[in-house]
Amino acid sequence: MAKKQLVKDQDKFIVRLPDGMRERIKAKADRAGMSMNEAIVWCLEREFPAPVTLEERLHDLANMVSMLKDSKDPYEGVEALIAEIEETVDKIASDKIPTDHRFSKMVYDRLTYWRELELDNWRDKHESPFDDENWSSSFSDAAGDPFPDFPGKEEKD
Template sequence: MAKAGRGSDQFPLRLPSGLRDRIKRKAEGNGRSMNEEIVRALEFAFPEPVSISARLEELQVLFTAMGKVRGYDTAVDILTEEILSVIEAAAEGRDPSIDEASISDLQKAVKSWHRAREKDLADRRKAVDEKYNSASEES
């Protein structure tokens, strides 16, 4: 059972024969304590859960930035559509490994994504209209 100590959970652990020595050698080689070495290994094996909503927001920012790169519009659009179709399938509940709360988060993110894409498209149209309207006024 975990015990509180130094502000962190403690857990007594039985190590198989020889493992303690391997951990000690590795820790010394890396200039860390055995505890730090064990915690790093555990963090690697058991990473912190990732929020689907947060990751989708990051993707939305990334695709907006990619869309501003000239000359790759078609490739960016194809990539965006493919990723969005995967996300939409998950949001529709077609992946049985995704729980209801995550599906709800995905649905909200997809709506937000569509709104952002519509705004981006409207901004692009406006920029093109302004460009050609100002060009025709100068003529």
């Protein structure tokens, strides 16, 4: 267990609270069995968490893989692992997980390339040049016909 940091070694910050807030903080802290300082720090930690290191994140992912091996429902585990990996890569690419600048740039470039490939793959799977909505409903002239010289096509009057 980590030792608690000595109070004299901690940063001190004075803040002005609006009327009534001190009493609200005190009441909630008392109900939670905390000091006002602990309650305020707890709230601040939720809104301003310490950055996760790449090593910590990779350790978490390795634990997920380990749990996945023992899982009775591997499909759900794989889905969760993929989501976590995507989130990690995105955080590295956007500098939310601090790494060497060259590494985060490389991850960003590869992530951008991968997303472009995914978009192309989605289009290949979901868009068709033969969908009726891609063409006008009547081909009254050759200019509107996508296949004007199609062999065996009957001439329109």
